[in-house]
Amino acid sequence: MRLAALLALVGLSALAPGAHAQPDPSAPYAEAAARITEAALADSAAYDRVAHIATTFGPRLSGSDALEAALDWILDAMRADGLEGVRGQPALVPTWVRGEESATLVTPHGEFDLPMLGLGGSVATPPEGIEAEVLVVTSFEELTERADEAAGRIVLFDVPFTTYGQTVQYRTAGAAAAAEAGAVASLVRSVGPSGLSTPHTGTMRYGEGIPEIPHAALTIEGAEWLHRIQARGERPVVRLTMGAETRADRMSRNAIAQVTGRESPDELVILGGHIDSWDVGQGVHDDLAGCVVTWEAVRLLHDLGLRPRRTVQVALWTNEENGLRGAQAFRDSLGDRVSHIQLALESDSGLFDPVGFGYSGGEGGRELLAARVEPLLEGLLKTDADAGPAGITEGGGGADIGPMMRDGVPGLSLRTDNGDYFVYHHTPADTIDKLDPAHVQRAVAATAILIYVAAEMPERLPHGTSASN
Structure with missing residues (x-):
């Protein structure tokens, strides 16, 4: 028996009885x-x-x-x-509409521009801006624990990126939480894993019955800078100016x-x-x-x-x-x-x-x-x-x-x-x-x-x- 015929016979026997090649659905x-x-x-x-x-x-x-x-x-x-x-x-x-905006570190060591972006839906500051001490926190829980320190200050959420879903809540809900604690404005560390002094914008929400305060994002580098100043016992002061408008x-x-x-x-x-x-x-x-x-x-x-x-x-x-x-x-x-x-x-x-x-x-x-x-x-x-x-x-x-x-x-x-x-x-x-x-x-x-x-x-x-x- 020739090899080709033998191979054909083997192939046929492998399919019988009851053995059928499955058609490719693709x-x-x-x-x-x-x-x-x-x-x-x-x-x-x-x-x-x-x-x-x-x-x-x-x-x-x-x-x-x-x-x-x-x-x-x-x-x-x-x-x-x-x-x-x-x-x-x-x-x-x-x-x-974003309008003109800026953030400036006023003290402790002279004035420095802090790259920032206002967050979508934020209200504006007064034309002269808001100048206040910054309270840096790393979570909503820490803000709750230090709520008595937040009144009259700008709250900064310096929260490192884990996942987008976990970290973005500080951008969306940070202003409401800070306002509830008596803050006059709020800042958030940009929601991203890294950046070359690049701020990230995005949407935010205000809480019902809670004052609406200006809300903006600093760069990762800027947020960490303010955090280090606070960690050594000093109180950074920031001037925030935002011309945001909802039409x-x-x-x-x-x-x-x-x-x-x-x-x-x-x-x-x-x-x-x-x-x-x-x-x-x-x-x-x-x-x-x-x-x-x-x-x-x-x-x-x-x-x-x-x-x-x-x-x-x-x-x-x-x-x-x-x-x-x-x-x-x-x-x-x-x-x-x-x-x-x-x-x-x-x-x-x-x-x-x-x-x-x-x-x-x-x-x-x-x-x-x-x-x-x-x-x-x-x-x-x-x-x-x-x-x-x-x-x-x-x-x-x-x-x-x-x-x-x-x-x-x-x-x-x-x-x-x-x-x-x-x-x-x-x-x-x-x-x-x-x-x-x-x-x-x-x-x-x-x-x-x-x-x-x-x-x-x-x-x-x-x-x-x-x-x-």
Whole structure:
């Protein structure tokens, strides 16, 4: 018996009786995925689009002319791309204006400027500023213990970064806690792991029935400087001046476009990011690059003639940073149609080397999607163990898709090797030079493959009963 025939016989016997080769669930999508990857990696179109918007419009705070001008350009570009259903969805957003601001160390050793940024939503100081002794504390508990020392002083929370979720509470709630203790203003150490004398801004909240006092962020270096002065028994004095102003709400828009599904157009795969940013830097990692990656993924499907059975819709949401009103307007517009959503994907964790996606949803949904998508992402994802497991892992979502997820929609987030994200986050340093074109294009390819499969697969992904972001 010839060797080839013997091998064939052995192969057949291995399959019988009852032994059947399992079909590869990714196979029906392999040809489209190969085309997507080739097209996405052929040029730097997505990176170039990020660079154009960042350079032309700069920071895009809700309520600003820069945000609205950027949205005008984006909507025109979406139409030029040939996408369908292009529209600006109205959303009334807050308007907070920073104004002139400064912090100066007055004593004990002469006057020194302290780099700072007022926190979004803060009230202003009197025109002449507030000059007072600083009380440095390292936690809310320490402030409570030393509340009798806080009256009439500026409270500084010098809290080193652990995780964003743990540390950001001092930025959001610090002013209310300090005011309750009788402080005349409050400062917070910038929320980030490191920095070269770079302050971080961000949103904050006042407590109901508690006086509203000015609230600002110092650099890590500035906060530690004041702490060292206090530790040696001296009382630093700081003069804080802030011209912040909250103006009347202004109408903004979510930018929406789609490729309409060929069989089930009422069923949706939704993806996007938030187009607004803070008013410093260019908001590239937070979240312009995330917006463009999701937009370019949809454009790529259109350009390749890949019209899946379900509609793929990109939404660039307004006002994530200080209100989430764009996300809520989007959810409200869906009404009962939220049950028709196959999944929602958000890219809002910086755009570094892509690692995969995080998934939250009904039981079995992650496995259903991963079996079809993960084999198609080979070569696109970073597989370094330090970046976390590649592929589709448990746990995903985002602030803008949160309202949909709370109604059970499966939520995904783009995962990247973003160890430096909170170094740039909400700072003047979040600029285009921090972005790698290769990372952007690979993220476009991976995202386009995932949304194509999710929109084309015959199965519906299971909704949860009470998913959250």
